[in-house]
Amino acid sequence: MPSGALLFQSVILGLLLGGLYALLAAGLTLYFGIMRVVMIAHSAFLILAAYLAWWTHTRLGIDPLLSMIVTVPLFFGAGVLLQRGLLSRLRAITLTMMSVLLTFAVALIIEGLLGYAFTGTQRRIQLGYGSAGLQVFGARIAVVKLIAFGLAVLALAALYLLMKKTTFGWALRATIQHRDAARLVGIDTERVAGYGFGLGLATAAIGGTALSLDTTIYPSLHWHWIGPLMAIIVVGGLGSVPGAAAAAVLLGLIQSLLQIPLGTTWAQTIFYLALFATLAFRPQGFFGGRLAQRF
Amino acid sequence: MRSSLRRTRWATALGATTILALGACSGDGDGGSTATDDPILVGISLPLTGDFSEPGKGVQQGYEAWAKITNDKGGLLGRQIQLKILDDQSNADRVVADYEQLIGSDEADLVVGPFSTRLVVPAARVAEEYGMLFVEPAGAAKEVFSQGFKNLFYAAPAVANDHYNHLAEYLLALPADKRPKTVAYAAMDDPFAQGTAYGLKDKLEAAGIKTVVNEVYPPNTTDFSSIAAKIASSKADMLVGGSQYQDGVNLIVALQQLNYQPKLAAFSGAPTNPEFAKAIGNKTEGVLSPTGYSPDAPYPSNKEFVEKFTAQFGKAPDEDQANAYTTGQVVAAAVTAVGCAEQGDCQKKLVDWVHGNKVETVVGPLSWDQTGKPQGAHMIQQWVGGRIRIVLPEAVKEAEFVYPKPAW
DSSP, X not given: OOOHHHHHHHHHHHHHHHHHHHHHHHHHHHHHHHXXXXXXXXXXXXXXXXXXXXXXXXXXXXXXXXXXXXXXHHHHHHHHHHHHHTGGGSOGGGHHHHHHHHHHHHHHHHHHHHHHXXXXXXXXXXXXXXXXXXXXXXXXXXXXXXXXXXXXXXXXXXXXXXXXXXXXXXXXXXXXXXXXXXXXXXXXXHHHHHHHHHHHHHHHHHXXXXXXXXXXXXXXXXXXXXXXXXXXXXXXXXXXXXXXXXXXXXXXXXXXXXXXXXXXXXXXXXXXXHHHHHHHHOTTOSSSOHHHXXX | OHHHHHHHHHHHHHHHHHHHHHHHHHHHHHHHTOOTTXXXXXXXXXXXXXXXXXXXXXXXXXXXXXXXXXXXXXXXXXXXXXXXXXXXXXXXXXXXXXXHHHHHTSOOSEEEOOSSHHHHHHHHHHHHHTTOOEEESSOOSGGGGGSOOSSEXXXXXXXXXXXXXXXXXXXXXXXXXXXXXXEEEEEESSHHHHHHHHHHHHHHHHTTOEEEEEEEEOTTOOOOHHHHHHHHHHTOSEEEEEOOSHHHHHHHHHHHHTTOOOSEEEESSGGGSTTHHHHTTTOOTTEEEEESOOTTOOOHHHHHHHHHHHHHHSSOOOHHHHHHHHHHHHHHHHHHHHTOOSSSHHHHHHHHHHHHOOEEETTEEEOBOTTSOBOOOOEEEEEETTEEEEEESGGGOSSOOOOSOOOO
16 A cells, blocks of 8 residues: 555646646647647647757757747747648548648658757756755655646646637637637638647647656657547547646546556556547547537 | 460560579579688678667677778688678567578678667577577577577676676675665666666565565656656665666656655666766766676777777777677687688587687676576676776776765
């Protein structure tokens, strides 16, 4: 039986991990909501952002967090271009399936270019505060994990406010809910979809930077991430950002706790078990997810 | 229409037969006249891309250094060495096809091994089928020696399970109240990495030292916080990591974040890496690692190897390069003693020679048991005063063993 201290420590680690998962999954579910696109390349962009943060730190010697000043707008632009230039040209009838192929190709291109530019060597940002930790009620919280979690919470809060309080957010939600109706009330859904896609990719820039603070990165790492993230957005209900966030925190927590009895290898399977269970018993997802029902 | 089609078929068949016949003739011609000044073709498949690409490239440099140094001295039996290196992409299916090609169609005179247990076993099976001598630089797990291979030899001082033998002896010789009482093990799910940690685990458990954590993680693990949490909460006296490089660093950083301070910490692979100190914030003092090779080791051929390798590649060799070079030295010793290097009966003579003899190499004198397992143990190195030094065994030590380990 694990001790109380270990359980408490694992709960904290699980919540910190879940927060990061929530941010990473938010973008992925956004794309699906906007245009029923399965964006396999999301995690590749994540790793790209992590590499840019690492590069900023090693080459320019400044804090990796500062790389976001460049990567966030850059990724937003890349997202708009990707949607306008490639994905919106796919035929509506085969959109979901073809988007898998198209974004799969994009992911391979990014992976290949990363390997070409930085080699396959595993990289890790070495920060002065990399091994520092805070003592909280007998548990230790690493400073870098706290920063990553803080970034995730801030980015998700900003996304939430943007979606709920701004005209663009209303237009985006209207586009997600009913594209034809949105067009009838005068929303330029094409343009909104492009910006929405940019927004999703901008979250990848923030998520990638947060990720780079405390883990090793290598070009093929994105395959390791896309599976759990896909599972999270299905469990959360495709297209639902709050659903993805809730599922992410929950699954992150379960994964962390399962590692105590099962070890690292088997704890990973929780994502796929949750995916199978969701598809078998509640295909529309457990939170929100009105969209997937129709899909 | 139909008759013309048939005619074409006849023509094709006739053409094919002619080509086959010609091919057979020329094949005979080649086999019959092995001129003494033909180069010796050495076939190798290496993981130059994929999971093992970094160590794979290291092994490649070792082989290239061996070929160059040997050729500069006039080659083997007066023949130049020519390497044929294929890329197996770290893939076990690929490595089988590669060795089939090297032995079958490229007619390599000799073959030597690839990198890592997962690739050595399938490769050795091919070599065994063709009756080729198979000396290899990197299959250290016990699985390699339990397959019944008769032609395989591992060109390093010890197999994975024996790496920590000197450390186990040292710890068990301590007075009972000074010995560590509890140990935490964390090993990558990889035969080599697990072999090192479990070799030590078996010996310590047999002596009554308790295992309090025993974790295995997949090779692609990047987040070690949960494993670290388990180890930290166990408060084990000693930590043993069956690690390669980055996983060892990640585990140490995660443990530092949790402020876990063991009295002893040993990792296979990681601490000997030149980047190690910087990667864990220079808090390396007292960290242990078994090592099969040190550029400072006083063996006669080692000085020449380090000098010429450094001249060729601009940096000192490390273990991967040294093991590949050792592989070359073993093969060269056998070829020189037996006086032949070609497929066929010669290979059997080479195998018999290696079984019966001791070979002087850059990692010391090597000899093997019937399964091809080398009969030695690794030196134990420790970070002492900001440098990694040999501390065990007594005979070759460069510094005193530090125990307990200072905080990291």
